[in-house]
Amino acid sequence: MMGFQAAPAQLFYDFSLDEHVPADHLLRRIDNHLDLDSVRVQLKPYYSSTGRPSIDPELMMRMLIIGYSMGIRSERRLCEEVHLNLAYRLFCRLGLDGKVPDHSSFSKNRHGRFRQSDILRHLFEMVVERCLTQGLVGAEGFAVDASLIAADANKQRSVSGAEWNAQEAKYNAGRSVKNIAPHIPVFDKSNRTDGTFSRADFVWDGETDRYICPAGKELVQFRRTYATPRSGITSEGTRLYRASKKDCDACDLKQRCCPNAVARKVPRDLNEDARDVARAIAGTPDYECSRHRRKKVEMLFAHLKRILRMARLRLRGPCGARDEFLLAATAQNLRRLAKLRPPRLPTAAMAV
Template identity: 30%
Template sequence: MRGGDERTGELFSYVDLEARVRRDHPLRAIRTIVTEALLALERDFAALYSPIGRPSIPPEKLLRALLLQAFYSIRSERLLMERLEYDLLFRWFVGIGVDDAAWDHSVFSKNRDRLLAGDIAAKFLSAVLVQPKVKQLLSTDHFSVDGTLIEAWASMKSVKPKDGSGEPPTGGGRNAEADFHGERRSNQTHGSTTDPDARLYRKGAGKEAKLCFMGHGLMENRHGLLVDACLTPADGHAERVAALHMIEPHAERPRAITLGADKAYDVQDFVNELRSMKVTPHVAQNTKGRRSAIDGRTTRHGGYAVSQRIRKRIEEAFGWIKTVAGQDKTKFRGRDRVGWAFTFSAAAYNLVRLPKLMAASR
């Protein structure tokens, strides 16, 4: 017989969240890795909170919720809390019960500075990578590096002369008109009043200048996982400076390692610095109207061609971070907050890829 379309309510709930999530769901393997990483950070979390006062929402739950925001491309924390209110999968992953109320979205704003002060994003990335089942997947000899632009959360109308000589926009309303025709602007003479840490940057000839930051990633070449990430102001030297900073901890080994990079890194000072660190520079040769800093003693080896082919995989990581995790145009202001979100998204990218990699390595 045909059932009736009637809405029924129950006084008591007997829903077991563990039973509602299928055994082969990808989030199960991810949650195991995340839980182990968060346990390793327990002392770091304890140092961020006062021993007295009312209990806070556990930072472990906040971080799990932020991971879901990255995994499922949820554009705001308000929508994340709305999803957490009714999605049983989200409740299971975060670690709250069926009858527990989702917290207010402002909790993230209140706790972001605390997590930022503890450098939790970088520590979480490291805690994931040092787990034995993850560490065995990583290469310790061959790496690649690159940078990508992160558009700032600021309008070009916020770019004003630093000496205060700019004329105010004309017209009424929130989005008043501004005429930039004939005005020369540079980072030396102008700055954004909305986000002073953002810098005007032009990606190439004929491209428009935008307010940007520059995100950097260090990738191991075996499986293309990010082993380090950071964010700097956008300028012409940032990529090379960040690359040296990220590769230095890995260069403190008796064996020489390799570092793949694109033509932007083909600079004599950068190449010499790598060689002084016993890092073989597998940098793409830039011979357009100039002499490359990479000569035959590097290019004649077969490993150079392999590095040049594999180094491009770092673009897959940047593509995921900017599109799926929503970092193409950041929602935060200030270098520290934007950098925290970028590094945390790098950890989320690794977590998305790890279940299949670990299954294939068994």
């Protein structure tokens, strides 16, 4: 017989949120590692001591954690989801009839006080500390990896080429990576397979800016002084070092060096010094170890971009990007904690 679901007409219900959300729900496990008391202390100077009570900052923080842990990118949708989802209500301590903030008040607080107080960094560091105490982070060293995430940027307002200071950008990039060993594979197309000398057969002399060939002759960029100085940089981002035609014509090794050219040319990448450092590290046991570990980091990036929908930033500007990265990293660390350090069930429950 076909069943029929009648709308229940009870006046009172006996309902417990706690009983309806599974004991092993991800948010319950995350909650076990969260202690947001210090958030309130840190934010206190940014709230007035008079006037109407604001939205509870802990509630907003919990909502943000839900958003970044569950891949809910829109604030409007986040507010709707928290309103409707029982597990989200339990995590936010809202009960069944607690009021969810309006999405516009939520945004205003988030981009105002939260940014001024640097509370998101505080939260991120708090979670990293928790990872340390739980034995998930050894703190013996750290590795940096990168992935491309599209910015929500307006191309019409980008910095024009004339205002771009390449030297300053290079200096800032250099400043942000102090004494970090680059464990990066070097793509090298300089090895020749036709039996002629490869670039590795030429010795680089950085002090005099020249290569020395197997016959002991020098390869330099310029053999005369130009009235208008030339950069010597090719469109491929290399410098060309040339042997003299006179040396090559008289050389016994010409057939093994440049049989089809009047003189040998050796290109050198503008970042060849950095590539040499990476090349030297590539053969070490540490490199092998980091090569295996890199796969795990890349899986995290893939998860972040595909499952948690961070392939494109939603907030604009450097501050928006910083907020998003801090929250995404916090959410990922909390998910790892929840997975690797689940809460212990009470003894009685375990016995059952």
